[in-house]
Amino acid sequence: xxxxxxxxxxxxxxxxxxxxxxxxxxxxxxxxxxxxxxxxxxxxxxxxxxxxxxxxxxxxxxxxxxxxxxxxxxxxxxxxxxxxxxxxxxxxxxxxxxxxxxxxxxxxxxxxxxxxxxxxxxxxxxxxxxxxxxxxxxxxxxxxxxxxxxxxxxxxxxxxxxxxxxxxxxxxxxxxxxxxxxxxxxxxxxxxxxxxxxxxxxxxxxxxxxxxxxxxxxxxxxxxxxxxxxxxxxxxxxxxxxxxxxxxxxxxxxxxxxxxxxx
Numbered sequence: 001x002x003x004x005x006x007x008x009x010x011x012x013x014x015x016x017x018x019x020x021x022x023x024x025x026x027x028x029x030x031x032x033x034x035x036x037x038x039x040x041x042x043x044x045x046x047x048x049x050x051x052x053x054x055x056x057x058x059x060x061x062x063x064x065x066x067x068x069x070x071x072x073x074x075x076x077x078x079x080x081x082x083x084x085x086x087x088x089x090x091x092x093x094x095x096x097x098x099x100x101x102x103x104x105x106x107x108x109x110x111x112x113x114x115x116x117x118x119x120x121x122x123x124x125x126x127x128x129x130x131x132x133x134x135x136x137x138x139x140x141x142x143x144x145x146x147x148x149x150x151x152x153x154x155x156x157x158x159x160x161x162x163x164x165x166x167x168x169x170x171x172x173x174x175x176x177x178x179x180x181x182x183x184x185x186x187x188x189x190x191x192x193x194x195x196x197x198x199x200x201x202x203x204x205x206x207x208x209x210x211x212x213x214x215x216x217x218x219x220x221x222x223x224x225x226x227x228x229x230x231x232x233x234x235x236x237x238x239x240x241x242x243x244x245x246x247x248x249x250x251x252x253x254x255x256x257x258x259x260x261x262x263x
Contacts, residue, residue, distance in 0.1 A: 001104060001158045002032040003151045004074045006067065007114040007144055008049065010035035016148055021162070022155055030160035033151055038062075041069035050117050059118035067124045071111060080109035084130045086150070087113040087120065088143035092132030095146075099133070100153040112150060114143030176229040178222060180213040208240070215244045 007013050013035040018026065025031050039047040043065070050060040071085065084107045093099070103110060113120070113129065125132075135146045155161060183194040197209045219226045231241045 001108065001110070001155055002078065002080050003034075003110045003112060003155065004078070005033070005035045005112045005114065005144075005147050005151065006038055006070050006074070007035055007147070008038055008116055008142070009114075009144055010037045013114075013144055013148060017151060022152065025155065025158070025161040028160065031155045031158050033155065036070055036074060038066050038070050041073065042066045053118065057118070061118055062115060062120045062124075064121035064124035064127075067113065067120065068128060071113070071124075071128050074111055078109055082107045083109040083111065085111040085113065085128055087115065087125055087129045087132045088134070088146035088150070089115060089119075089132040090134050090137070090139050092134040094137075095133050095135055095150060095153070097153070100150070101157065103150075104154050104157050110151075110154065112143075112147040114147050116142045176218075176225060177214045178218045178225070180210040180217065208236070211237075212240050212243060215240060216247070219244060219248065 005013050005017075017023070017033045017035070022031065022033065026033060038049055042049055048063075049066045050062050053059070053061045075083070084103070133146070133150060135149060140146065183198060187194050187199065195209065197205050200206070215226075215231075218229065231237045
């Protein structure tokens with residue numbers, strides 16, 4: 001996977017993307033992430049990339065031509081096959097783990113465009129951008145943080161970046177649930193002990209406990225996700241679901257959940 005990030009702050013983006021797991025993965029050639037300074041593609045001495053909006057209003061708009069020249073340079077110099085251009089925008093589709101998986105599966109190359117000021121000239125979006133993505137229902141001062149989040153979420157699943165697929169397949173949102181709680185040494189800290197099942201060495205019981213805790217955590221914190229989850233796949237899942245309902249049957253947070261099924 002190759003990701004090119006169009007930004008006014010390439011040093012900031014590069015510093016973050018070249019550290020830790022992603023940095024080592026780039027050194028080993030599993031992924032490539034490069035930040036491009038949009039100002040380098042202007043035609044004026046002032047390196048101006050923005051101007052006042054037509055129709056009036058506050059702030060400034062990023063001009064189409066510097067963006068286009070930067071984008072065209074990336075496209076021309078990139079030999080990777082399936083490519084997609086994404087503008088990070090609060091008007092876009094909300095980013096999810098499922099979207100990260102889809103981008104990794106469907107494309108070899110992503111161009112992430114970071115906006116600033118009041119936005120980007122719509123004509124650049126119409127001509128060059130394939131889709132817009134948002135991190136959520138809020139507004140940031142620029143697209144760098146969302147771009148780095150998208151790059152991180154996609155690249156950490158690329159083959160070779162993490163030791164094995166289980167490193168991300170057992171995490172929150174992969175299978176529609178939140179991840180179970182984690183514990184490490186010491187066994188007791190501030191009067192709080194590690195659950196006994198995790199000290200038992202019984203792998204089947206540990207796995208069962210973790211699955212149940214994942215269900216409980218999702219139910220309590222994200223009932224919207226819980227309603228969408230499919231627990232009818234195995235007899236064990238149906239049994240765990242019955243236990244979860246029994247444990248929380250007097251909890252008002254369970255209101256509105258789908259009917260219990262243990263068939």
